[in-house]
Amino acid sequence: xxxxxxTLVLLVIGxxxxxxxxxxxxxxxxxxxxxxxxxxxxxxxxxPQDMFSPHVTLVCGSVVVSVDFFKHFVATLRNLVGGxxxxxxxxxxxxxxxxxxxxxxxxxxxxxxxxxxVRVETSSIHxxxxxxIGAVEVMAYGTALVPR
Amino acid sequence: MIVTNIEYIPGKKITxxxxxxxxxxxxxxxxxxxxxxGLKNIxxxxxxxxxxxxxxxxxxxxxxxxxxxxxxxxxxxxxVRFSTSSVAAGAAELFAYGxxxxxx
Numbered sequence: 001x002x003x004x005x006x007t008l009v010l011l012v013i014g015x016x017x018x019x020x021x022x023x024x025x026x027x028x029x030x031x032x033x034x035x036x037x038x039x040x041x042x043x044x045x046x047x048p049q050d051m052f053s054p055h056v057t058l059v060c061g062s063v064v065v066s067v068d069f070f071k072h073f074v075a076t077l078r079n080l081v082g083g084x085x086x087x088x089x090x091x092x093x094x095x096x097x098x099x100x101x102x103x104x105x106x107x108x109x110x111x112x113x114x115x116x117x118v119r120v121e122t123s124s125i126h127x128x129x130x131x132x133i134g135a136v137e138v139m140a141y142g143t144a145l146v147p148r
Numbered sequence: 149m150i151v152t153n154i155e156y157i158p159g160k161k162i163t164x165x166x167x168x169x170x171x172x173x174x175x176x177x178x179x180x181x182x183x184x185x186g187l188k189n190i191x192x193x194x195x196x197x198x199x200x201x202x203x204x205x206x207x208x209x210x211x212x213x214x215x216x217x218x219x220x221x222x223x224x225x226x227x228v229r230f231s232t233s234s235v236a237a238g239a240a241e242l243f244a245y246g247x248x249x250x251x252x
Binding site: 010013014017018021022025045046047052053054056057058060062063064065066067068069070071072091098116117119121123124134135137139141142143145 | 150151152153154155157158159160185188189190191192193194195198199202203206210228229230231232233234240
């Protein structure tokens, strides 16, 4: 009985705080994306001739985001019937956009105007562990072009 | 030392190819951090401790790769790639690799 109550309480806490945190995070992402819109990002490997500049540097941005208890629960249920796990989709979207934003921030700090060959890599931390921490790491990296 | 993940350097000529260089590091965070991350697992959100850990280790891996490239006389590392894997509970391996070249 106690365990059931504890689970329910954790579910409610996870749902409420998780939703608040996610909404706040998305607002901040949208705002910062608007601010850094001038910095162009490409996943093209070849830089066009007319944009050439010998000043290139590697820039990276990474973020580790954890799932909340509610999402974990929903995903476990979803596992039974199959289909889209939208709880995790928004988590990963958030993490990717945040990683790209951090990469952009680093590029802007170095005075870059564009970032080329952007790669995004995702890995899960503590995957095989029972009772482990369900978290994903997303890393974005690319080559920043600094015009002189 | 120029480090980039494209295959060439704009405006420079690659005169010598010195092969692949790599750098890796395995790091773990102290138990307190793990405990905090466990709690954070209930409410969700960013795990700052882990982000910090991975950023530090990535920098370390890149430093080692650059040191290796310097040791063989390169002045640039091209086509850099990263890879992450978790080897044990609470520990993560960061691996960076690229091609060492001499550019003029």
